[in-house]
Amino acid sequence: xxxxxxxxxIPVLTEVIPDYQPLQDPSPPAxxxxxxxxxxxxxxxxxxxxxxxxxxxxxLESEIRERILYQVLERVDYMLEQHVRDxxxxxxxxxxxxxxxxxxxxxxxxxxxxxxRAVSQEITKxxxxxx
Numbered sequence: 001x002x003x004x005x006x007x008x009x010i011p012v013l014t015e016v017i018p019d020y021q022p023l024q025d026p027s028p029p030a031x032x033x034x035x036x037x038x039x040x041x042x043x044x045x046x047x048x049x050x051x052x053x054x055x056x057x058x059x060l061e062s063e064i065r066e067r068i069l070y071q072v073l074e075r076v077d078y079m080l081e082q083h084v085r086d087x088x089x090x091x092x093x094x095x096x097x098x099x100x101x102x103x104x105x106x107x108x109x110x111x112x113x114x115x116x117r118a119v120s121q122e123i124t125k126x127x128x129x130x131x
Contacts, residue, residue, distance in 0.1 A: 041049070052060075
């Protein structure tokens with residue numbers, strides 16, 4: 001029987017990553033006249049501020065503008081569609097109510113005329129057969 005475990009060949013974390021010791025800055029942070037944002041910027045921000053060309057900044061600005069525009073337009077499309085649906089629902093409700101009332105009135109008038117005519121014809125028929 002084999003006594004080795006399946007994990008025997010996998011290195012332990014301490015073997016892969018050497019001991020981490022943060023750099024110690026013996027001097028306290030200097031209070032200079034730099035703006036608040038510059039004192040708290042990340043290394044990436046500092047590098048971007050000093051190393052990026054105008055073309056890179058323009059490209060970044062364009063990409064951000066396009067993303068924001070896309071997100072805003074998606075939201076506008078949704079809001080517009082919802083507004084049109086709500087408005088259309090109100091308009092259709094009024095139109096359907098008006099149309100139903102119009103049909104109901106026309107139907108009443110037609111039924112009244114048909115019944116009046118049928119009763120008149122039956123009475124006329126009864127009068128003629130009686131004599």
